[in-house]
Amino acid sequence: MSLKEKFERIVGADHVSDGAAERYVYSRDMTENPPRTPQLIVMPSTTEEVQQIVRLANEERVPLVPFATGQSVGGLTIPQVNDAVIVDLKRMNKILDVDEEGMYMVVEPGVTFGHVRKYLDENHPGLRYTYAISSPFTSVIANALLQGLCDLSTRYGAMAEFINGLEAVLPTGEIVRVGSAILGDDNWFGRYPLPDLVGLFTGWQGMTGIVTKMALQLWPKKPFTRHFALFTFGDFMTTDLLKQIVRADLADDAGALSFSVVKGLIGMPAPIEAIEGEPDYGTFLTLSGVTSLVLDEKVRLLERMVNSSKVKEPKNLLIPFEAVARLMSEEAYGWVDFPSDSFKQLTEYDGLTWMGTYIHTKNWGEALFKGRKIVEKYGYELMAFLKPMKGMHFCEFKFIIRFERDDENLKRVRQCNNELLDLALDLKAIPYKTPVWSAKKLHERADPNFIELVRRIRDLLDPHGIMNPGRWGL
Amino acid sequence: MTSDESVIEQWLHSCVRCSNCKYVFREYSPSCPSGEHFGFETYYASGRIWLAQALYKGELEWEVSLLDPIFACTTCGNCESQCLAPHSEHIVDMIEELRARAVQEIGGLPSHIRFRENVVQYHNPYGAEHHNRNLVETYGLPLQAETVYFVGCTSNYRETQIRDATISVLKKAGVDFTVVDEYCCCSPLIRTGQLDPVNEAAQHNADAIRAAGAKRIITSCSGCYRTLSRDYPKLGVDLGVEVVHITQLLKELIDKGAIVPKQTEHRKIITWHDPCHLGRAMGIYDAPRDVISKLPVDLVEMETTRENAWCCGGGGGAKAAYNDWSVETARTRIEQALRTGAELIVSACPFCTRNLRDGSSEDGPPVIDLTELVDRFI
Ligand SMILES: Cc1cc2nc3c(=O)[nH]c(=O)nc-3n(C[C@H](O)[C@H](O)[C@H](O)COP(=O)(O)OP(=O)(O)OC[C@H]3O[C@@H](n4cnc5c(N)ncnc54)[C@H](O)[C@@H]3O)c2cc1C
Ligand code: SF4
Ligand code: SF4
Numbered sequence: 001m002s003l004k005e006k007f008e009r010i011v012g013a014d015h016v017s018d019g020a021a022e023r024y025v026y027s028r029d030m031t032e033n034p035p036r037t038p039q040l041i042v043m044p045s046t047t048e049e050v051q052q053i054v055r056l057a058n059e060e061r062v063p064l065v066p067f068a069t070g071q072s073v074g075g076l077t078i079p080q081v082n083d084a085v086i087v088d089l090k091r092m093n094k095i096l097d098v099d100e101e102g103m104y105m106v107v108e109p110g111v112t113f114g115h116v117r118k119y120l121d122e123n124h125p126g127l128r129y130t131y132a133i134s135s136p137f138t139s140v141i142a143n144a145l146l147q148g149l150c151d152l153s154t155r156y157g158a159m160a161e162f163i164n165g166l167e168a169v170l171p172t173g174e175i176v177r178v179g180s181a182i183l184g185d186d187n188w189f190g191r192y193p194l195p196d197l198v199g200l201f202t203g204w205q206g207m208t209g210i211v212t213k214m215a216l217q218l219w220p221k222k223p224f225t226r227h228f229a230l231f232t233f234g235d236f237m238t239t240d241l242l243k244q245i246v247r248a249d250l251a252d253d254a255g256a257l258s259f260s261v262v263k264g265l266i267g268m269p270a271p272i273e274a275i276e277g278e279p280d281y282g283t284f285l286t287l288s289g290v291t292s293l294v295l296d297e298k299v300r301l302l303e304r305m306v307n308s309s310k311v312k313e314p315k316n317l318l319i320p321f322e323a324v325a326r327l328m329s330e331e332a333y334g335w336v337d338f339p340s341d342s343f344k345q346l347t348e349y350d351g352l353t354w355m356g357t358y359i360h361t362k363n364w365g366e367a368l369f370k371g372r373k374i375v376e377k378y379g380y381e382l383m384a385f386l387k388p389m390k391g392m393h394f395c396e397f398k399f400i401i402r403f404e405r406d407d408e409n410l411k412r413v414r415q416c417n418n419e420l421l422d423l424a425l426d427l428k429a430i431p432y433k434t435p436v437w438s439a440k441k442l443h444e445r446a447d448p449n450f451i452e453l454v455r456r457i458r459d460l461l462d463p464h465g466i467m468n469p470g471r472w473g474l
Numbered sequence: 475m476t477s478d479e480s481v482i483e484q485w486l487h488s489c490v491r492c493s494n495c496k497y498v499f500r501e502y503s504p505s506c507p508s509g510e511h512f513g514f515e516t517y518y519a520s521g522r523i524w525l526a527q528a529l530y531k532g533e534l535e536w537e538v539s540l541l542d543p544i545f546a547c548t549t550c551g552n553c554e555s556q557c558l559a560p561h562s563e564h565i566v567d568m569i570e571e572l573r574a575r576a577v578q579e580i581g582g583l584p585s586h587i588r589f590r591e592n593v594v595q596y597h598n599p600y601g602a603e604h605h606n607r608n609l610v611e612t613y614g615l616p617l618q619a620e621t622v623y624f625v626g627c628t629s630n631y632r633e634t635q636i637r638d639a640t641i642s643v644l645k646k647a648g649v650d651f652t653v654v655d656e657y658c659c660c661s662p663l664i665r666t667g668q669l670d671p672v673n674e675a676a677q678h679n680a681d682a683i684r685a686a687g688a689k690r691i692i693t694s695c696s697g698c699y700r701t702l703s704r705d706y707p708k709l710g711v712d713l714g715v716e717v718v719h720i721t722q723l724l725k726e727l728i729d730k731g732a733i734v735p736k737q738t739e740h741r742k743i744i745t746w747h748d749p750c751h752l753g754r755a756m757g758i759y760d761a762p763r764d765v766i767s768k769l770p771v772d773l774v775e776m777e778t779t780r781e782n783a784w785c786c787g788g789g790g791g792a793k794a795a796y797n798d799w800s801v802e803t804a805r806t807r808i809e810q811a812l813r814t815g816a817e818l819i820v821s822a823c824p825f826c827t828r829n830l831r832d833g834s835s836e837d838g839p840p841v842i843d844l845t846e847l848v849d850r851f852i
Contacts, residue, residue: 014512015513017514017516018539019516019539019540019542019543020534020535020537020539020540021516021521021525021534021539021540021542021543021544022514022515022516022543024524024525024528024533024534025514025515025516025521025524025525026515029491030490030491041514043513043514069493070491070515071491071492071493088513088514088515090513091513112493112502114497114502115502117502118501118502118503134492135492135493135494136494136497136502137492137493137494137496137497138493334500338500343492343558344558344559346490346492347489347490347492347494347557347558347559347560348488348559348560349487349488349490350486350487350488350489350490350527351487351490352490404487405487406487
């Protein structure tokens with residue numbers, strides 16, 4: 001029996017393909033990372049099917065690559081070895097439970113931000129999840145596993161923080177749970193006090209098993225919310241002001257964008273050039289309170305901080321979002337209400353990439369200041385995106401590049417991202433959602449014992465090396 | 475199409491595969507009948523665009539395993555409504571060009587080839603005996619008239635109740651009309667990339683319409699309407715007259731009092747299915763609703779309507795080549811209709827009517843054409 005037939009016996013013939021079309025489309029993504037063609041694509045619909053796939057892969061020594069929607073913007077679903085089998089998880093798309101009292105949901109890997117949003121609005125209108133600026137149709141599990149950032153990250157940190165527990169099929173085929181649900185269903189309240197084995201799966205880019213369920217924290221919607229747009233000048237002055245605002249616990253979310261991105265939001269066509277004298281950054285701020293009084297007080301403090309900043313930079317400007325919406329369009333509310341709605345301008349071409357990192361707060365401004373020079377040198381639009389993380393314990397920055405995927409551009413984008421990564425590593429930033437080339441550069445500078453530990457854990461969990469081999473430069 | 479411009483080439487560097495086309499924007503319900511059923515990335519608009527680009531650039535060789543992802547698409551255009559990228563309005567054009575290239579390179583699907591041969595031999599895709607001109611005698615129509623009713627093959631050879639209701643309404647309204655020796659408008663061929671016979675048939679239709687001395691054409695088929703209005707000009711075929719869909723004409727006739735719907739005591743609950751060719755392709759959403767609002771019925775809309783309407787599953791050659799999936803798609807639409815509590819499902823495309831009926835259960839609400847509904851009340 002051929003390998004394809006064996007997979008067909010597990011998931012049904014309609015859910016396995018070795019067609020030239022599928023093998024092509026799953027061999028690449030929108031980034032500059034080089035494609036590699038898989039031998040098969042399989043689409044399981046249950047944990048048990050995933051388990052059988054993994055067991056078969058072990059017997060046959062077949063490399064597996066988990067795939068949710070292929071939108072990591074890091075080439076993370078592109079096989080790194082030949083003859084890989086892509087495990088497309090989109091049929092596992094159930095929201096299994098929402099626990100109002102424990103404020104969490106249990107979801108399968110094909111569940112996307114959009115679906116969560118709709119489901120909560122319709123069934124649990126008092127609760128919210130955290131939303132990225134990616135298309136609404138990226139996987140919440142994949143994003144949490146990749147420690148991504150969303151519109152509650154300014155307050156609570158990277159998405160992995162939101163994980164209460166998970167169920168996974170290990171590379172050797174066992175189904176395991178980590179977190180409080182080891183005592184059974186309806187009990188996914190948290191990860192502690194236990195050995196925190198969620199960390200065996202987050203940040204591993206699918207090398208340690210296939211996560212089939214995840215419990216994620218939800219949050220009560222704040223009864224009083226206001227949004228503001230803050231326009232600022234200078235990399236250091238901008239980051240200094242954001243640090244103040246976030247340290248004072250004023251903002252639930254503070255996503256700052258190069259002004260070019262703001263111009264794109266209001267419909268300016270590509271390519272967008274920065275104009276002398278315009279603000280460098282536009283930051284969308286979300287403030288909330290349990291009473292209007294609390295909210296008003298936060299607003300007052302915010303205004304005071306921005307006013308004080310005017311001593312150094314008189315052109316800094318804080319405007320209520322109502323004014324933004326009047327100026328731009330009602331659509332503007334979509335950007336703050338559900339940031340996915342604002343990703344439109346990232347769909348300009350067939351290419352999209354970035355070099356994104358988490359970085360020490362002290363190095364944030366310098367990273368932006370030097371990073372923009374690199375982007376300008378390569379002639380790309382200035383599209384920085386930055387976020388204060390976890391109450392200012394750390395920061396995020398990335399430079400977005402949208403581009404046409406022709407040979408010339410691919411080469412140039414690679415060089416630009418390489419230089420940006422060198423800068424980031426010089427400033428001891430940790431790149432996220434790292435493509436292999438980037439992970440390898442990180443290895444060169446990182447504590448070798450850490451890399452060795454990662455390798456040992458991977459080998460222990462995956463003795464036959466079937467899970468996403470070659471990923472993260474291992 | 476005859477134009478040498480390649481829409482695939484024009485958009486060779488677009489589509490970031492962001493998945494937005496998979497679901498209704500801000501509604502998050504499925505939009506793509508093909509992707510929803512087959513699941514692989516290749517069965518969504520983005521997959522097809524990437525394939526089209528890859529084949530164009532020579533990154534992929536033509537082979538038969540490509541045929542299903544290329545042809546298992548109803549060309550419903552819902553992806554176009556959801557996509558936010560600059561190429562959004564051209565997705566179906568890209569898919570149709572991809573199909574034309576597939577037909578040239580490796581031949582089309584057998585069921586599509588069959589209806590192409592029928593069009594060539596019998597002037598209709600069903601292989602039915604060509605009899606259009608008989609209608610002139612049957613209905614006592616003039617040889618020349620201001621208005622030509624372009625019947626369309628499905629109304630003429632399969633869903634004849636639509637043809638009959640249309641003729642009845644036109645007569646009751648006192649419209650000066652006739653029918654001509656029409657050949658298939660070739661919508662099924664254009665949608666499935668079989669372009670060779672299209673120009674000749676289109677030219678024949680143009681000549682027949684001109685010979686009838688017509689100033690406008692009425693179609694009761696949304697597919698014919700889209701093809702005559704949108705595709706013929708691209709083919710370089712100038713009909714030289716206005717093309718009007720029956721829903722637009724009905725609105726006009728009601729507005730000017732040429733037909734006056736009777737009011738009844740019992741008002742049925744009905745729901746309206748937007749045909750893809752009429753709605754998304756031609757932007758006509760209000761005319762049928764305006765007509766319905768004048769009838770003694772209560773319209774309850776389905777959860778997906780207008781540019782977001784779930785497709786009936788019948789278009790783009792899907793019914794001929796993938797009947798099970800096509801009917802399953804119709805069943806999804808019927809389930810949406812049932813959730814409205816409708817006693818009747820109304821549309822304005824013989825193809826939709828046929829497929830929605832195939833997707834209905836026997837004891838479910840009947841599926842009828844808007845002309846049939848109007849005819850009942852005048
Ligand atoms: C326009 C755009 C904007 C974006 N903005 C943001 C943003 O604001 N914040 C943010 O955090 N991200 C952002 N992203 C990235 C994206 O949302 C996330 O990285 C993401 O959700 C992962 O992508 P995915 O869901 O498609 O997973 P995939 O790309 O399919 O998978 C990502 C990785 O996880 C592995 N994996 C997937 N599922 C499983 C599983 N169940 N078990 C084990 N391993 C698994 C895969 O093997 C792969 O290594 C953006 C992306 C785009 C295209
Ligand atoms: S067709 Fe449009 S919506 Fe669909 S993936 Fe491509 S860019 Fe996104
Ligand atoms: S035209 Fe319809 S079936 Fe085809 S890809 Fe677009 S949404 Fe899917």
